[in-house]
Amino acid sequence: MKVGILKEIKVMEKRVCMVPTGVATMIANGHQVLVESGAGVGAGFQDDEYRAAGATIAGTPAEVYGACDMVMHVKEPQPSEYDLIREDQIIFTYLHLAADEQQTTALIKAKSVNIAYETIEKKNGSLPLLVPMSEVAGRMAAQVGAHCLEMPQGGIGVLLGGVKGVAPATVVVIGGGVVGYNAAKMACGLGAMVYILDTNLERLAYLDEIMPANCIPVMSNPALLREYVRKADLVIGAVLIPGAKAPKLITRDMLPDMKKGSVIVDVAIDQGGCAETSKATTHADPTFFVDGVLHYCVANMPGAVARTSTIALTNATLPYAVQIANKGWKKAMQENEEIKLGANVIHGAVTYQAVAEAFGLDYTPVDTFLS
């Protein structure tokens, strides 16, 4: 198979979807790899390293889309790419379709085979291609939250850990999964008082076992959530219903009751955000105020630490990419349920139920295409 590695084009996105050693693995499996020139530079990988690994360098995204059976990205295809996608071509990347009707429509129209990193799911419910970036984004959420709380950013002027004789910040993490755990761990390490709200009692019990004394896991409900958000200096939005639009748990009417200069870091923004007032921002212009509450809603947070993120992401994606390339998408899905769950839009049909529900579209089980 011909595999294409595209350069990221989202604002200030410096990750790359395959490192040179990954290219060497693909080639050892009998495939050809075409890398768009400069794709790895932001993460510290030069074209010559890809050449040395056996790749051919392409000048433009059009060349990559034009020549390859499977194209890979980190972030979802951007509007400038929609017309380059070919019928039957495999697109393997983060898609986050439930938050993006324009892209969903474009991929339906393209009749391509669109496999989303974020809905590939193991038997135990974990999301192996989301986990590494959720670890990064969770850890970053505590860092950017601490920064946003500083007065030059418009924050309330509270230091996460406080100092002797002065109380620390109150941090409320909504969703205690991978992002939530990592955010809480960092905020606790800096000395904040952290509350993790989740609706999964088993997960809360686990967090109770492993987290330090300055972290309190709390069973969430709408009334309690309102109360905790009202008291928070920093709220970190980290909920997920896999593949679906994020539930709007922080409603517009809660904001006037929040502290002026408090901060919402809505990590769940890539699935639409869990605050009604959230809208996606970029690393170039990451924050905005609503009712005196500072919102940080960058949909590709790990892109800011591209070297760490690229290595963590490609460690996870490569074995799946190799399986798809070796077997073709149909056989890879027939033989691996995890990859089958990655099928979001196949040949113009929406094959992931939560995406179909997000836009009132027909849902077609992917098995329709596999017999």
Ligand SMILES: NC(=O)C1=CN([C@@H]2O[C@H](COP(=O)(O)OP(=O)(O)OC[C@H]3O[C@@H](n4cnc5c(N)ncnc54)[C@H](O)[C@@H]3O)[C@@H](O)[C@H]2O)C=CC1
């Ligand atoms: N903005 C960015 O750059 C990035 C965003 N993300 C996003 O962060 C979000 C969280 O991801 P993960 O932590 O990996 O997911 P996860 O599946 O590990 O955790 C989600 C948690 O939310 C909880 N939850 C679901 N509904 C809830 C509710 N109504 N109230 C309270 N808790 C609820 C679940 O029980 C689960 O523990 C996702 O939308 C993911 O795509 C991840 C990486 C980067």
Ligand SMILES: CC(=O)C(=O)O
């Ligand atoms: C998961 C995601 O949205 C990211 O890594 O950018």
Ligand SMILES: [Mg+2]
């Ligand atoms: Mg997006």
